[in-house]
Amino acid sequence: MSHSEKFIAALRQIQKNGQVNPELNSSLNAEEKELLENLLQKGLVDESLKFLDQLDIDNDWNLVKKRLQTIKPIRSIAPSILKYAAILIGLITATYFLYNANLNTTEDSNPADVITLKIGGEDVKVIDQGENQEIVAANGLVVGTQKGDILIYDQNDEIEELIYNELAVPYGKIFNLELSDGTIVHLNAGSSIRYPINFIKNHNREVFLNGEAYFKVAKDADHPFIVSAGEVAVEVLGTEFNVSSYEEDSEINTVLVEGSVRMRDASISGQNLILEPGFKGAFNKSDHTIGKAAVDLDLHTSWVKGELVFRKSEFNSMIRKIERRYNVTITNNKEELNQKKFNARFHVDIESIHDVMQSISNVTPFEYTIEANENVIIN
Template identity: 35%
Template structure:
């Protein structure tokens, strides 16, 4: 028996070492015939694997056996079921792991969803200080003008650039709002040179020009954005998200502050930031690169931890990272990224916790892959998806 066959057999028996798993993965990804051979061997081993998946997408089930383990201390009522799927999707791989509790907490079957700010508009909307609104076409170039015909920004497909001139000290600061709906992303360059990438379902309130005499540069965020802040030691850059401030001089960080989420997360990639509650500015948490500050909305507590920042910025590359998320949390993310609405009629899934990665995949492709490890069915009716038992 050749070495590859030995590795496959060891994998099927759950006996692969970390090094052997990596070697097998490299072999599977090397050639199309390797993927076909591996898929057929998996199907021979596990007759329960679905056969109606798209072969061109090359879904491969890496583990069909589900084992049940009790904790070493045999704590009553805490039995976990472990299942693993390692699926290769074109040139990318996903690992899905689920844990189940015997007594999941009952939850509402409708996923909590942010309400659209402009329900009569489907695209990206820019609301100017004068109250007028413009729907931004992310596929075309052009100039953005206010109600008086004054050019206020240049548009280059999916990004806006505001000119760098500053307001005079006597001029009132004019705030604009940029709203990016679910299923879309957008990029804006502020008048000080700061770049902001806005994720799906987000709104940024910002001055058309930063005032010349102000002591700071302030913007307001609802949703998620990545900031690449232009350094100005005399004017710190402050982002307000609900009752939290993030104060920087010049840095790069991701801020997730969706209204329906339980926490506000600030993840620092480069530089330094101070995070604090608006009412207690002296009680601030200072972050260095690769650290994340989490503000728990329920307990009003602010903590920090070291993280892999790429997990929290992957959305900028159209990647969906699932890092120990429950099934309802995954559905909430999919609602934002794919502009769909979920009805979850499978409460037994709510206690499952998953890990995995998808790159630019359809919502149906993602659901199919997750269902490999945790079987469920679903029904799609336009942009409404019902999860069934």
Template identity: 40%
Template structure:
């Protein structure tokens, strides 16, 4: 890439951070981000940990000393070289000003001046075949039994594993529910591993029965690593969309409040079918997302995506790409299990880009305040966007 192109991309990245991108620049940025290396670089640049580490360096700079040193070097240069150096200095100076400006808030004790948030510690629950509800203790272990008293599964920490070694001869279901603020992993009796995101429930057979399709029911978001079995298709039923696979890895998101049901495929292939119109179907290839409007049931739409954006939640990360403010706040509510009230209606449909790695919500809020000028306050254990 030529220097001119690098400077142009740098300028576009800066504009995306400061929310000043034009429509044409947004198209260019999205095309640039389709390259995996570019996407990883963008994540590092927009991550607040990265900004913090740079601040630690910039705060040690003796600004006057550097200025006089640069001034001396410029005087000694010829005019042409001087102009080039001035351009470079202006670029780096702008970056230093931006980063130091961000650092002011982080170092004035702003977080300490806000009321402390208290996050509800709701429990993960397992509804058994007879309707009884069992609380899952993430710090402990337990066993799951069927109506005959046979052990069908065991739980250790944040993982629940079902066994195929029992005499179950008919389909009976358990339902695992993960509240806001938590994630959980389950291994089904066929070896399929499912990671459940916050605010998600999965209904599944205690044991899959030979000769019958492997069908589970999802509300929320989950990542499926499906065990291969050519004779028994695996089907995920959600609100508006059925996903059929033989063995593959994909992410599915279909929260009750979402307009769309989305499937992002990492490997293998999946067959998508509209629940209300079986003729509305599509085959998805790796690296693509399939979406359907749950209400209108319009034609299933397919488009190429950067899959890591849609699976970052598994590692506790929040990645926002071209997402509306209202949808971003909803994801934050689920992730942290905290109520956020948006009193700024003008922001609802504005779109944002940012990446956060396991950071407290106060830092994320402050990032948006500094970068986009979005004010907030904490009151009655709620976050109020002003």
């Protein structure tokens, strides 16, 4: 446990029990013990932890220490207590402004590592997967709620025009969405979806996908559900299917789990394909052809459960999926690996990027390094 972690752990114990347990107390120095006692007597424990609980202190600690280097020693009848009190005040102040600066930067620039919700094409909101909150339209009307890792929209007959929200999920995360008709959407890493906050009578239920999503479509024979994914449109009445339409991939794929879908080239009215469960429809972006083949559904839908499954998969194709799900960059300097095929299964909540690379290198030996930011270099 680091220096900062010990001190903060002691603060938490004082907050909960009014004292520090003997084992942790023995790991603190005399000045820290005096400071903790002083904070307890002055009722500053809750105030101190209010901001610290919101931050990963270890990641911010070095920045805070640099900020604290400018503070001059304070000398008085209780120099040790005042010196550490000044440090704590400086820590709280610095982390408070650091937190708010980061929050403002996140909301303004929408960095690539946060989930964002664009409301009505203008306001952009950062979505924290640990929060519960109301989703409010640009006109102030509450249209749904966030419950942890899912946004749930309510059907509202008062809304008589198509108003769109756009949900974007970065690499390293997945997120869930329930549309106003009850359709469930699981959105994969590195994907975004644009959808109406409320489906309107006498209009098709159409959403726009960039990336990959698994759909469980609510049945409504009078209002076909259409997924527009680049140059492909997938039309259904009620079914479960997966659509993958990443910009960097050479194909747009639809895999049907149950029900029936029609996959068509959005630019060529006569070219379409009806899929049966267990089949994949593939649209080639280069020559605009559509073909289908029977597939192992697990290979294409296991990501919803947090798994990456590969069967006779070329290494260069595996890299793209690993990068998206683990939010890393893999630089492969060993080109002969690209065409090698592998069978593998990983669970992103159990196996780290190191576990993944170690497992693959056990099959076909190669050397790799993982940098501090977890990016991978293969040599």
